[in-house]
Amino acid sequence: MDEYKSGSNLEKILRAGHFAFTGECGPPKGANVDHLKKKFAHLKGMVDAVNITDNQTAVVRMSSLAASHLLVHEGMEPNFQMVCRDRNRLAITSDILGAHALGIRNMLCLSGDHQSFGNHTQAKNVHDIDSMQLIRLVTNMRDKGRFMNDEEIDVPPRLFVGAACNPFADPFEYRVYRLANKITAGADFIQTQCIFNMEKFRTFMHQAVDMGLTEKCFILAGVTPMKNLGMANFMAKFVPGMDIPDALKKRLKGVEKAKQAEEGICFALEQIEEFKQMEGVAGVHLMAIEWEHKVPEIAERAGVLPRPKV
Amino acid sequence: MIVADRKSLEEILAMVQEKHKILIVGCRGCVTVCNVGGEKEVEILEASINLARKTSDQPIEIETVTIERQCDNEYVAQLKEGINTYDAVVSLACGVGPQFLSEAYPDQLFFPGVNTTFFGGAVSHGVWEERCQGCGTCIIHHFDGLCPVARCAKSLLHGPCGGSSDGLCEVSKETLCIWDMIVKKKMEQGRLNDLLTVMEAKDWRSARDGGPRRSIREELIP
Structure with a gap:
């Protein structure tokens, strides 16, 4: 047995000490596989793994499990996202087994945006377990070979397990402790919420380093390039837990509309440069929302290409 | 009531x-x-x-x-x-x-x-709020007497989630984030360690999930 927990590319990159670079892709609102494959193509060779979102913002889409499998077929590596909103422990467990069977080796454990944000607001939510317990469930399956009910698993799934962290939600002083708890629960890596408030993030990372958390877990800093001022205003207003400083809005406003996308990318590139140097940051998670075709350019300009092979 | x-x-x-x-x-x-x-x-x-x-x-x-x-x-x-x-x-x-x-x-x-x-009570004249979900296994002693099962929109046992903002829940500006209240109380009173554990998954059999419930008190049965 090798030393890896799952042997995923992402795990190997991080364990080898490379600065990881992950991307993200939302499955289609339909069964349009061709469109999905086109989006995948933009990311191929640009990132170490691609997060496949799970009914993000509670808008129904092709299942993250199926889309992750399609990505494996394209010779790429998914980070299969799973939310606790839509599945009870039976569905969660069977999807984890199915994910492993389909060649998926990374998984991100999330609570999930509340369904009131989505397009099926009348739905009943599940929340049988929460994201902390999901991390524990999947790592126990992998490391102890046991289901939540303690029954033995015939061939345990091997997944590199991630969790999310939003340093910008309240109360701020507690955020680093919640991160610590996710690591206690078993998280191998963390992908943070989109960072725009760099000052606050620096403070947060200082706390995480001081508490020794970055020695126990890989932290990938979340970066989302702004397409324009409208996107910044929309996110500030409608996306839960976003902290978008006025200075950034001012900066986007300061250039003519046609150049706002470039300004947004420049800000993202400056962030990535800083993250490369920032103590405790093991990589960047690039969430180019419905902007996958820009990823090659951003990766190139960020100087993270070619992606290392381990 | x-x-x-x-x-x-x-x-x-x-x-x-x-x-x-x-x-x-x-x-x-x-x-x-x-x-x-x-x-x-x-x-x-x-x-x-x-x-x-x-x-x-x-x-x-x-x-x-x-x-x-x-x-x-x-x-x-x-x-x-x-x-x-x-x-x-x-x-x-x-x-x-x-x-x-x-x-x-x-x-x-x-x-x-x-x-x-x-199940709730009046918090001010004409305003009632939910406090209990009747899950059948009370665990609020872990949370300083506040119930995240009933009062967190996601029933999280390890909150607050990433949508907690200024003490309010992401689902409504009218709803307090119960986890914000729990965490602040623990921090103020120096009992933050209480929260730094991973709780067992809740046993929902005692809630509605176990089927319609019945309460039997032998001593009262003639």
């Missing part, structure tokens, strides 16, 4: 549309306390239905009665006389009431006049 909201007059009128003689039954329990199904509200509903039916030229005969508790067969039995002389009965008790009535008087039709909402 159990909190309820009155159904709209339109909905109640639709239920009794074809009826010529109805009884409205109030309850002196929780619905009286939350001003939705007591004597006063029974009178208001009676007047409203009467007026609406007169206006539409379909007058209706309405009688009213308010009993001590509709969730208690001893009081439900008081309705025995004449209960089958009505075309239908509207109950202003919580969801328990019309069911006790339906079971006691199977030949009669019972309609709910209220929507039963939650």
Whole structure:
């Protein structure tokens, strides 16, 4: 047995000490596989793994499990996202087994945006377990070979397990402790919420380093390039837990509309440069929302290409 | 207590549309306390239905009665006389009431006049809030007496989630983030360590998930 927990590319990159670079892709609102494959193509060779979102913002889409499998077929590596909103422990467990069977080796454990944000607001939510317990469930399956009910698993799934962290939600002083708890629960890596408030993030990372958390877990800093001022205003207003400083809005406003996308990318590139140097940051998670075709350019300009092979 | 909201007059009128003689039954329990199904509200509903039916030229005969508790067969039995002389009965008790009535008087039709909402209390005059979900296994001692099962929109046992902002829940600016309250209390009182554990998954058998529930107290069974 090798030393890896799952042997995923992402795990190997991080364990080898490379600065990881992950991307993200939302499955289609339909069964349009061709469109999905086109989006995948933009990311191929640009990132170490691609997060496949799970009914993000509670808008129904092709299942993250199926889309992750399609990505494996394209010779790429998914980070299969799973939310606790839509599945009870039976569905969660069977999807984890199915994910492993389909060649998926990374998984991100999330609570999930509340369904009131989505397009099926009348739905009943599940929340049988929460994201902390999901991390524990999947790592126990992998490391102890046991289901939540303690029954033995015939061939345990091997997944590199991630969790999310939003340093910008309240109360701020507690955020680093919640991160610590996710690591206690078993998280191998963390992908943070989109960072725009760099000052606050620096403070947060200082706390995480001081508490020794970055020695126990890989932290990938979340970066989302702004397409324009409208996107910044929309996110500030409608996306839960976003902290978008006025200075950034001012900066986007300061250039003519046609150049706002470039300004947004420049800000993202400056962030990535800083993250490369920032103590405790093991990589960047690039969430180019419905902007996958820009990823090659951003990766190139960020100087993270070619992606290392381990 | 159990909190309820009155159904709209339109909905109640639709239920009794074809009826010529109805009884409205109030309850002196929780619905009286939350001003939705007591004597006063029974009178208001009676007047409203009467007026609406007169206006539409379909007058209706309405009688009213308010009993001590509709969730208690001893009081439900008081309705025995004449209960089958009505075309239908509207109950202003919580969801328990019309069911006790339906079971006691199977030949009669019972309609709910209220929507039963939650277990809670009045936080200010005219404002009630949920406090308990009746999950059957109380764990609020872990959370300084505050319940995240009922009061967190995601029932998180390890909050607050990434949507907590300025002490408010991501689902509504009217809703306090219970996890913000729990965490701040723990921090202020130096008991943050209480939260730095991973709790076992909750056993939902004691909640509605285990099927309709029953509570048996042997010592009270004759």
